[in-house]
Amino acid sequence: MTAILIFLAAILAIVGWWLSRQRLMSKPWLEAGPVTAFPETEAPDTHPAKIGLGVFIAVVSALFALLISAYLMRMAYVDWQAPPMPRLLWLNTGTLLLASLAMHCAVVAAHKGQLDNLRLALLTAGLTSIAFLAGQLLAWQDLASQGYFVTENPAVTFFYLLTAMHGLHVIGGLVVLGRTNIRAWQSDRTAGLVLSAELCAVYWHALLIIWLILFAVLMGWAGNFIDICHRLLS
Amino acid sequence: MTDVTPQEAEFIPPAEVAEVELYHPHSWWTRYVFSQDAKVIAIQYAGTAMSIGFVALVLSWLMRLKLGFPDTFSFITPDAYYQFMTMHGMIMVIYLLTALFLGGFGNYLIPLMVGARDMVFPYVNMLSYWIYLLAVLVLVASFFAPGGPTGAGWTLYPPQAITSGTPGGVSWGIILMLVSLILFIIGFTMGGLNYVVTVLQGRTRGMTLMRLPLTVWGIFTATVMALLAFPALFVACVMMLFDRVVGSSFFMPAVVDMGTPLPHNGGSPLLWQHLFWFFGHPEVYIVALPAFGIVSDLIATHARKNIFGYRMMVWAIIIIGALSFVVWAHHMYVSGMYPYFGFFFATTTLIIAVPTAIKVYNWVLTLWKGDIHLTLPMLFALAFIITFINGGLSGLFLGNVVVDVPLSDTMFVVAHFHMVMGVAPVLVVFGAIYHWYPKITGRMLNETMGRIHFWVTFLGTYMIFFPMHYIGLVGIPRRYPELGDTAFIPPSVHTLNEFITIAALVVGAAQLVFLFNLFWSLRYGKEAGDNPWRATTLEWQTAGTPPPHGNFGKELPVVYRWAYDYSVPGAPEDFIPQNDPSPLTQGGPA
Numbered sequence: 152m153t154a155i156l157i158f159l160a161a162i163l164a165i166v167g168w169w170l171s172r173q174r175l176m177s178k179p180w181l182e183a184g185p186v187t188a189f190p191e192t193e194a195p196d197t198h199p200a201k202i203g204l205g206v207f208i209a210v211v212s213a214l215f216a217l218l219i220s221a222y223l224m225r226m227a228y229v230d231w232q233a234p235p236m237p238r239l240l241w242l243n244t245g246t247l248l249l250a251s252l253a254m255h256c257a258v259v260a261a262h263k264g265q266l267d268n269l270r271l272a273l274l275t276a277g278l279t280s281i282a283f284l285a286g287q288l289l290a291w292q293d294l295a296s297q298g299y300f301v302t303e304n305p306a307v308t309f310f311y312l313l314t315a316m317h318g319l320h321v322i323g324g325l326v327v328l329g330r331t332n333i334r335a336w337q338s339d340r341t342a343g344l345v346l347s348a349e350l351c352a353v354y355w356h357a358l359l360i361i362w363l364i365l366f367a368v369l370m371g372w373a374g375n376f377i378d379i380c381h382r383l384l385s
Numbered sequence: 386m387t388d389v390t391p392q393e394a395e396f397i398p399p400a401e402v403a404e405v406e407l408y409h410p411h412s413w414w415t416r417y418v419f420s421q422d423a424k425v426i427a428i429q430y431a432g433t434a435m436s437i438g439f440v441a442l443v444l445s446w447l448m449r450l451k452l453g454f455p456d457t458f459s460f461i462t463p464d465a466y467y468q469f470m471t472m473h474g475m476i477m478v479i480y481l482l483t484a485l486f487l488g489g490f491g492n493y494l495i496p497l498m499v500g501a502r503d504m505v506f507p508y509v510n511m512l513s514y515w516i517y518l519l520a521v522l523v524l525v526a527s528f529f530a531p532g533g534p535t536g537a538g539w540t541l542y543p544p545q546a547i548t549s550g551t552p553g554g555v556s557w558g559i560i561l562m563l564v565s566l567i568l569f570i571i572g573f574t575m576g577g578l579n580y581v582v583t584v585l586q587g588r589t590r591g592m593t594l595m596r597l598p599l600t601v602w603g604i605f606t607a608t609v610m611a612l613l614a615f616p617a618l619f620v621a622c623v624m625m626l627f628d629r630v631v632g633s634s635f636f637m638p639a640v641v642d643m644g645t646p647l648p649h650n651g652g653s654p655l656l657w658q659h660l661f662w663f664f665g666h667p668e669v670y671i672v673a674l675p676a677f678g679i680v681s682d683l684i685a686t687h688a689r690k691n692i693f694g695y696r697m698m699v700w701a702i703i704i705i706g707a708l709s710f711v712v713w714a715h716h717m718y719v720s721g722m723y724p725y726f727g728f729f730f731a732t733t734t735l736i737i738a739v740p741t742a743i744k745v746y747n748w749v750l751t752l753w754k755g756d757i758h759l760t761l762p763m764l765f766a767l768a769f770i771i772t773f774i775n776g777g778l779s780g781l782f783l784g785n786v787v788v789d790v791p792l793s794d795t796m797f798v799v800a801h802f803h804m805v806m807g808v809a810p811v812l813v814v815f816g817a818i819y820h821w822y823p824k825i826t827g828r829m830l831n832e833t834m835g836r837i838h839f840w841v842t843f844l845g846t847y848m849i850f851f852p853m854h855y856i857g858l859v860g861i862p863r864r865y866p867e868l869g870d871t872a873f874i875p876p877s878v879h880t881l882n883e884f885i886t887i888a889a890l891v892v893g894a895a896q897l898v899f900l901f902n903l904f905w906s907l908r909y910g911k912e913a914g915d916n917p918w919r920a921t922t923l924e925w926q927t928a929g930t931p932p933p934h935g936n937f938g939k940e941l942p943v944v945y946r947w948a949y950d951y952s953v954p955g956a957p958e959d960f961i962p963q964n965d966p967s968p969l970t971q972g973g974p975a
């Protein structure tokens with residue numbers, strides 16, 4: 152459960168930092184009047200969707216932290232045999248990186264008001280993400296063709312489970328990105344479009360970071376890293 | 386103390402939400418069925434949760450009949466008993482209490498109490514309810530599936546959950562259970578995002594965190610916890626689904642089932658226990674924190690006194706929320722884990738008793754010298770405090786490894802958790818319904834029926850669960866459908882079991898009185914007016930009762946004070962609403 156506890160510690164730090172700005176030490180029973188002297192304690196002006204997305208990403212990260220926890224715990228058993236990772240995963244990682252970059256460009260273009268660049272970047276992001284998903288499917292096929300089916304070994308099952316979970320989140324994001332694309336190609340630059348592009352970009356960066364961590368875990372680097380930590384501690 | 390009202394703050398721009406942001410229903414269907422109004426969604430959530438809760442109540446009757454009169458009810462087979470037990474536990478904890486506190490009270494009270502027109506994502510909120518309903522329907526479907534629902538116990542421990550000896554293990558029961566849980570979690574996440582972001586973002590002008598009613602603090606913190614804890618159950622359910630459907634070995638060790646080796650090999654049942662309880666223990670507080678919050682508000686309102694130690698109450702809620710994530714393994718003392726591990730979790734478990742005890746002291750100190758009105762909500766709040774102390778104290782016993790190991794598999798544990806997280810939160814649910822029903826419907830619940838309901842429920846649950854502690858102490862195992870003629874069991878245990886069963890039937894019947902009251906008072910209840918309890922919080926200051934679509938009038942209320950200005954010295958009335966600009970405070974003029 153180490154992974155999830157580290158994740159929770161991070162969440163706790165963020166919550167603690169936020170709470171520390173909320174005047175939890177104040178004595179509300181002695182205060183009457185609108186509290187405009189402390190604007191940071193009022194509800195922020197940020198668009199709710201941004202905060203909502205942030206909370207959602209925290210939930211998704213918790214999900215993956217728990218999956219990784221389970222992976223690391225299950226790994227300690229003797230029957231664990233990691234399958235050879237398809238080389239294609241490197242290419243897929245690159246594709247997802249491109250998608251994330253494209254989303255970044257989309258946000259920059261949206262802020263500068265370059266509608267053509269925005270459309271292009273959104274489309275690129277969508278297509279590279281689809282390419283990523285296709286690549287993951289090919290990686291599955293590759294693994295299966297070598298005889299590593301879902302039930303072969305828990306390590307193999309975990310590979311399918313983790314990639315499938317991540318893929319499902321990409322698909323969910325693609326639905327929203329698809330709608331943003333349609334909006335971008337149909338209308339001019341509006342505040343709503345800029346917001347959609349920003350939200351998609353944040354989600355894509357989060358998915359990229361999650362994938363990089365998953366990739367590290369699946370490649371066994373995370374296991375090596377933990378071994379080193381154990382040796383340092385003992 | 387005047388530093389919060391600087392001169393430049395004299396003009397307060399109206400806190401008005403652009404009307405385009407609010408979804409306006411156009412037809413009967415979008416107004417009452419596929420509604421995006423949090424108040425309608427709340428009632429839908431509560432109605433569904435209470436309906437399925439009644440199913441769980443009937444299941445508990447059947448279980449008790451089997452335990453009390455095993456010979457008369459021999460047609461209740463052990464398999465059926467296990468199915469009833471599993472479904473009773475699962476429904477009560479997740480589909481009733483979690484859904485009712487967060488989906489029901491959360492949806493109704495958060496927007497009203499923080500001074501918002503609605504939740505921030507109304508459409509997602511609507512989806513949340515419909516997915517919850519789907520989860521409930523899948524759960525109900527398992528009763529009609531071939532092989533019946535799963536009988537694996539509400540913890541669904543592998544390997545037995547998916548082997549042939551357990552009802553529903555190799556048929557549809559366990560699959561439907563897991564799918565239903567997965568759906569519930571997806572639906573809950575949608576609702577949970579709403580509750581959290583509405584508290585963060587939807588607060589009206591002047592509503593700082595330290596002016597939030599404790600109800601909102603409780604629901605908010607519980608939702609944050611649920612958003613972080615439910616993924617553990619989600620992951621566990623998906624992995625078990627893999628084990629069950631495709632035959633992988635996450636949790637399943639090599640098992641020989643009735644002479645045939647199963648396809649699984651080398652899985653770890655303990656992994657499930659870790660994941661399950663990583664969700665399962667925060668779940669206890671996910672149910673308890675909203676109850677803590679609500680009960681604080683009930684006590685302050687009906688004792689006409691400001692809550693004692695508001696700041697400490699808030700800190701305690703936050704600390705309990707954080708600590709509850711590092712106590713999960715105290716459910717696993719008997720799993721053969723490393724002893725120092727158990728020592729660590731026993732320590733954290735006992736530490737969490739400190740903030741909880743602070744809350745109890747603060748409730749009692751709020752009552753001290755208060756102008757206590759023994760209204761129905763107050764009676765339920767008082768009953769909650771007593772029951773919670775009782776259940777909490779036996780929790781201190783069980784939190785210690787050496788005490789837990791011999792007691793873990795006995796009825797003592799059943800008595801403990803029913804007291805602390807069954808009866809206690811349910812008493813708050815009732816108190817809250819008696820308190821807010823006038824706001825929701827515009828009419829008071831019938832007092833006589835309410836008092837019958839209260840006394841039978843409160844005393845009756847004691848008659849059920851108090852003797853159960855003694856039954857547990859003599860070593861009667863839980864999870865056994867019947868005890869048979871075992872030498873160490875004295876005849877008094879059988880008599881007590883019969884007594885408990887009769888008490889359970891009576892308490893169950895009292896809930897029918899309550900149900901009848903809910904419908905009867907809708908039509909014949911006394912007119913309530915806008916603020917029958919003369920309470921301070923914003924939900925009582927709405928433009929009409931029940932609150933209209935959009936909750937407040939043309940302008941949102943501006944908040945000038947905290948939620949507990951009762952019996953303020955010098956004030957014309959014994960309460961000052963939160964949106965009252967008067968400069969009076971508990972310590973004199975601000």
